[in-house]
Every structure is written in C-alpha cells, then in structure tokens.
Amino acid sequence: MSRTAFNERFPDDTACARFLLEKRWPQGFVCPACGGQKAWELATKRFTYECAACDRQTSVTAGTIFHRSHLDLLTWFQAIYAIASHSNGISALQLQVQLGLGSYKTAWLMLQKLRRAMIDPDRSLLEDVVEVDESDIPYRTKGDPIAGGQGRSAVGKLHFIGAIELSPDGHPRRIRLTPLQDFSASSISAFVSGAATPGATILSDGFSAYRSLKGYNHKPKVVGKMAAHMILPWIHRVFANFKRWALGTYHGVRKPHLQRYLEEFVFRWNRRRHMKSSFDMLFRLAAALPHAGYRQFVDQY
C-alpha cells in the first residue's frame, strides 16, 4: 500500500474506527459479555455499543492494543503503517519525528507494543530441512554513545540461536530467532522443539548439545576446522543480516530488548516477499493484543 493509498483509505479517526469495527466484528457486533448481537451505538460516544440484552457498553477498541491509549486511532494506524512499510524498520526517534509525537517516550512505547504484535500466535513450525546454529552480538548500555563504535570495546555479548527452514531443493524459507541463556543441551533442544516440527531434518555444526535432540533427523555437519558459515551458509547469512540491520537501524541492541529486536527481524524476514500485506498482518496481530501499560514493558525484564 503506497502512502497516498494509505492516506486515502485512512483520512481520519472515523475511517480507522470503521476499519477496526469491520475487522473485529465482520458479521456484525457481538457482545463480549453475553454474546448478544443486538446493540445500539451510544449517541454520546461514537463507536461504543450498548448491548440490548445485558446493557454492557463496549468500545470498538476494548480488548485491543489501542484501548485506553491517549493517542488517537489515526496515530496508531500511521505508526503501524510506518513500521510495516519501512523495509528496514524504524527507530523510536524516527517514529517520533514522522508522526509528530510529543515525546520520545510515547514513540518508544508504541514501538515496543507493536513489536510485541510481531509474533503470529498461529504460525506453524519449520519443516523439511532446518539449519540451526548459535551466534552473538555485542550490546550497548545506556551510557554508550549511540552512534559510536569506532575503537570502542564491546561491553559484552548477547547470545542467541536461530533456525532457517530450507525447501527440499535448498531454497531459504522462514526463520526463527530467540535469545539463548546458555549453551546447555536442554536450552538448545527447547529452542529446536519450539521451532521445528518433529521429524524435520536438523543440520547443525555438530556441537555436542545437539546430540540429545529427540524426534528429529539430526545431521551434524562436522567438518574439522571448516568455518561454520561454510557448512551452514543460510543461517549465517541470516545472522549477518540481523547484525547489520540491528546496527544500522537501532545503532546496536540494548540487553533487555534483544528478544523484541529478534522478533521484529523475524517478522520482516518472513514477510520479505509480502511487504504489501504487512500492514494488514501487523494490524490484525496488534488489534488482537490486549492493552498493556508502560510498566509492563519496563518491569518485565
């Protein structure tokens, strides 16, 4: 969807509310309390409905990420559009400028909330042939200069693990990435069983932690001192792309947010050929997420 098309489709709050209404109740309003389908729109509050059976009042935003937000729907829609249409992602600062938001904190919180929407709860496990390996990325702390990098020694490294699904003829398809606490066999097999379907062929570098994988056709590719990017080329390409993207778009990752950065990257990678439908996809996932407050994002780490 081009920017012009977006602006024509969503000129104001009313258009956004109508769109949300249609997405939430495609067959017409259904009361979340009693299931009743007869309701009146309140004269005093637009897009809020009072159930004829139980009198419960339900706003079109109730139960969605947009609920109780001090930002209007149009701003949310513009943020979703900005995130979905920037093929490389957008920083909180860019979002603040582009949407004319009053504060950096507001932009940052919106981004965090929308990144949370980037995992499709209905997604299926990786199949066929799956390359798996671990990697790490240096992280920066609050005090580090944001644009720095020259000559600055890394304060530490964050470990993560990834998998990429290959078609039987070797073409890359979907990926998964997640932070890795340690290199124990249990951490690694927990990742594999959450990422790949039982019976898939797992290609690894032969690291001993993979030997205890159960239910998979495991093919360790131990090739002496040969570099891992030679024997597992696709997952290493993903790692390199992720690092370049994280450094370019976000100027490096901050420790508490690694998971969200990985999730955003996975979202973008898995839809790299369907960017046109990203707005609808991200909108659908965001609208299905319940409201979360600022504290939930700051406290959960």
Ligand SMILES: [Zn+2]
């Ligand atoms: Zn009701």
